[in-house]
Amino acid sequence: MTGPVSDEPQPPATIYDVARLARVSPSTVSRALNKPGRISAQTERKIRAAAERLEFEINPMARALPTGRRMTLALMLADITNPVVFGLIRGAERGAAAAGYTLIIAESQESGEAELRMLRKIQASVDGIVLATARGPAEPIRQFARAKPIVLVNRVEPAVASIIPDVPGGVAPLLDHLRACGHANVAYLSGPAASWVNSERWAALVRLAPPLRMSVFEIPGRAPTMAGGAEALERVMLSPATAVIAFNDLMAIGLLRQARQEKIAVPGRLSIAGFDNIFGAELTTPALTTVAAPLEDAGARAVEALVALIEGSPARLPEMSPFELRLIVRDSTGPPAVG
Amino acid sequence: MTGPVSDEPQPPATIYDVARLARVSPSTVSRALNKPGRISAQTERKIRAAAERLEFEINPMARALPTGRRMTLALMLADITNPVVFGLIRGAERGAAAAGYTLIIAESQESGEAELRMLRKIQASVDGIVLATARGPAEPIRQFARAKPIVLVNRVEPAVASIIPDVPGGVAPLLDHLRACGHANVAYLSGPAASWVNSERWAALVRLAPPLRMSVFEIPGRAPTMAGGAEALERVMLSPATAVIAFNDLMAIGLLRQARQEKIAVPGRLSIAGFDNIFGAELTTPALTTVAAPLEDAGARAVEALVALIEGSPARLPEMSPFELRLIVRDSTGPPAVG
DNA sequence: CTGAAAGCGCTTACAG
DNA sequence: CTGAAAGCGCTTACAG
Numbered sequence: 200m201t202g203p204v205s206d207e208p209q210p211p212a213t214i215y216d217v218a219r220l221a222r223v224s225p226s227t228v229s230r231a232l233n234k235p236g237r238i239s240a241q242t243e244r245k246i247r248a249a250a251e252r253l254e255f256e257i258n259p260m261a262r263a264l265p266t267g268r269r270m271t272l273a274l275m276l277a278d279i280t281n282p283v284v285f286g287l288i289r290g291a292e293r294g295a296a297a298a299g300y301t302l303i304i305a306e307s308q309e310s311g312e313a314e315l316r317m318l319r320k321i322q323a324s325v326d327g328i329v330l331a332t333a334r335g336p337a338e339p340i341r342q343f344a345r346a347k348p349i350v351l352v353n354r355v356e357p358a359v360a361s362i363i364p365d366v367p368g369g370v371a372p373l374l375d376h377l378r379a380c381g382h383a384n385v386a387y388l389s390g391p392a393a394s395w396v397n398s399e400r401w402a403a404l405v406r407l408a409p410p411l412r413m414s415v416f417e418i419p420g421r422a423p424t425m426a427g428g429a430e431a432l433e434r435v436m437l438s439p440a441t442a443v444i445a446f447n448d449l450m451a452i453g454l455l456r457q458a459r460q461e462k463i464a465v466p467g468r469l470s471i472a473g474f475d476n477i478f479g480a481e482l483t484t485p486a487l488t489t490v491a492a493p494l495e496d497a498g499a500r501a502v503e504a505l506v507a508l509i510e511g512s513p514a515r516l517p518e519m520s521p522f523e524l525r526l527i528v529r530d531s532t533g534p535p536a537v538g
Numbered sequence: 539m540t541g542p543v544s545d546e547p548q549p550p551a552t553i554y555d556v557a558r559l560a561r562v563s564p565s566t567v568s569r570a571l572n573k574p575g576r577i578s579a580q581t582e583r584k585i586r587a588a589a590e591r592l593e594f595e596i597n598p599m600a601r602a603l604p605t606g607r608r609m610t611l612a613l614m615l616a617d618i619t620n621p622v623v624f625g626l627i628r629g630a631e632r633g634a635a636a637a638g639y640t641l642i643i644a645e646s647q648e649s650g651e652a653e654l655r656m657l658r659k660i661q662a663s664v665d666g667i668v669l670a671t672a673r674g675p676a677e678p679i680r681q682f683a684r685a686k687p688i689v690l691v692n693r694v695e696p697a698v699a700s701i702i703p704d705v706p707g708g709v710a711p712l713l714d715h716l717r718a719c720g721h722a723n724v725a726y727l728s729g730p731a732a733s734w735v736n737s738e739r740w741a742a743l744v745r746l747a748p749p750l751r752m753s754v755f756e757i758p759g760r761a762p763t764m765a766g767g768a769e770a771l772e773r774v775m776l777s778p779a780t781a782v783i784a785f786n787d788l789m790a791i792g793l794l795r796q797a798r799q800e801k802i803a804v805p806g807r808l809s810i811a812g813f814d815n816i817f818g819a820e821l822t823t824p825a826l827t828t829v830a831a832p833l834e835d836a837g838a839r840a841v842e843a844l845v846a847l848i849e850g851s852p853a854r855l856p857e858m859s860p861f862e863l864r865l866i867v868r869d870s871t872g873p874p875a876v877g
Numbered sequence: 878c879t880g881a882a883a884g885c886g887c888t889t890a891c892a893g
Numbered sequence: 894c895t896g897a898a899a900g901c902g903c904t905t906a907c908a909g
Contacts, residue, residue: 211661223879223880224879225880225902226880226882238879239878242879254658256662257662258662259662259663260603260902261603264603264886264903264904265884265885265904265905282621285619285624292618301663303641304631304642306631319595321640323598324598346548478621479817482791482795482818552886552887553886553887563895565888565896565897566895566896568887569889569895577895578894596887597886599887600885600901601886603885603888603900603901604886604887604889604900604901605888605889605901606901
């Protein structure tokens with residue numbers, strides 16, 4: 200009396216329905232669907248046929264309860280509207296799908312407190328978390344990592360798995376390029392103080408500039424956005440800089456457009472470079488010189504590492520080599536005009 | 539013997555832990571946390587204090603089982619890398635957070651089959667689905683909508699809630715603008731055949747062009763991407779068109795850049811317009827004329843409607859007025875050069 | 878290889 | 894207002 204599958208809405212089939220149709224016990228259905236091979240071939244066939252007929256899909260919530268495995272991962276971002284995160288999202292999404300996990304996206308809105316709140320809230324819903332642009336203090340993050348698999352992107356904390364860029368490897372060629380163009384005074388238009396990448400980039404500049412006989416100084420950005428970049432123009436023009444390295448492409452584009460609007464020649468009067476190579480960086484006039492990061496790849500690798508952490512031996516952190524940065528020279532950098 | 543909260547990783551507290559600490563039964567804890575007011579104020583205070591002390595966070599999977607409420611929504615997209623979806627994602631994310639739901643993002647990769655597969659897969663994990671760029675056939679979608687709350691964006695199906703743009707309201711001003719510039723032959727560089735918006739735009743052109751004494755014809759796009767737009771240039775130049783309306787900004791930008799590369803004057807020889815006003819549309823040279831859609835707002839409204847469907851009376855569909863489109867004239871459209 | 882039973886962490890009629 | 898009990902849909906030792 201199971202009846203044919205009708206067109207009318209029906210509650211989704213459970214393993215009990217499948218069991219009844221296949222004339223076995225629910226436990227056997229569970230085994231057949233989870234560990235193929237541990238069951239007689241014939242029984243398994245019967246069960247699969249029944250499951251198919253009833254369009255059975257396992258209820259992930261019900262499975263999660265006894266096993267603790269939610270088959271869900273979270274990607275935590277500081278700001279989902281920044282184009283830089285698209286690659287990360289796409290890569291993480293692909294990686295999660297490949298490993299059979301569902302991905303949820305969470306946003307901290309550039310706030311360390313919101314970050315912690317979200318972390319706490321989603322904790323019970325996910326098996327692990329990729330913390331892509333952590334802004335919060337170190338201690339809570341470390342504690343979280345002890346309780347639940349976490350992979351950091353663009354940040355390092357002792358005893359927490361992380362995947363980071365080879366920052367000096369990206370900054371050096373950029374600085375070389377600017378030096379070769381003839382720049383001696385370079386401003387760094389900085390990003391969020393809580394950003395690890397921001398500090399690292401500044402540190403790399405400080406270390407690499409002197410040997411090249413270049414001066415560097417920081418112009419603090421108000422926000423890592425186009426508006427933040429545009430606002431900085433005034434201070435840039437007051438400074439001795441002939442070239443600006445911005446924390447990210449968004450700021451670089453904002454600065455570049457503001458300069459164009461004020462008839463300041465780019466790159467003649469001011470060379471401008473960014474980081475990330477976001478969508479849009481090649482669309483500006485002049486097209487933006489930038490340091491590209493393989494973010495999609497990084498997102499995928501972060502998820503892979505996370506899955507390894509979840510499914511593997513909890514003892515040791517996965518090995519992760521830094522990802523390579525690549526200088527893309529376009530038209531927004533060049534020799535300073537003389538005079 | 540509950541002991542102080544230690545720094546070491548501990549399994550998350552359950553309502554049983556809270557109950558023990560507060561010296562009440564688990565049922566009372568559940569009530570106190572879910573329906574404040576139905577419990578004596580004193581007991582409730584005790585329970586809240588205990589919950590706080592243990593950093594209790596309700597286990598959403600466990601709650602979902604008896605209630606069927608997962609507090610999770612899905613946003614289903616055709617392509618997560620298209621910048622046009624960012625607004626949608628952001629709006630949906632905000633809407634979901636505001637209503638206390640978690641959002642998961644799913645991607646169909648422009649395939650109707652993958653769409654159905656994903657739909658089936660996530661069904662048990664979510665309370666409802668925003669289907670933002672449905673590409674699949676109508677019947678399965680309608681069936682799904684009968685079993686589970688669904689809100690369509692950019693598509694209509696009988697008896698399924700949906701939120702759509704006022705397409706003619708966006709196409710008309712664009713056509714007027716091109717007519718005023720002096721264009722008589724306009725090509726429509728089309729998008730995916732399965733896209734409702736694509737058909738509607740074409741339909742609007744067909745209806746609105748003749749009264750303006752304009753000719754329109756379709757040039758089929760291979761893909762709704764920059765590459766798809768670039769590829770179309772050859773056929774555009776073979777045609778009598780002096781202006782092209784592209785299915786979306788991505789295609790318009792691809793076409794525009796290809797034209798620039800081949801030294802074809804934009805807008806002199808070819809005026810180009812797109813739809814959506816994505817990030818990047820104002821960065822091109824010339825800046826792109828486009829029809830902007832309030833996608834963030836649409837995403838938020840779609841989620842609101844979905845939540846209404848989930849929590850409200852299941853009988854009637856929420857009323858939803860179409861969202862307004864707005865022509866943004868920039869520099870990629872203008873009078874055709876004579877000769 | 879297969880089944881009966883207990884349990885995952887909640888909620889909610891049902892009593893009191 | 895509060896508690897004991899049953900049940901949500903699974904999984905997994907434990908027997909056989």
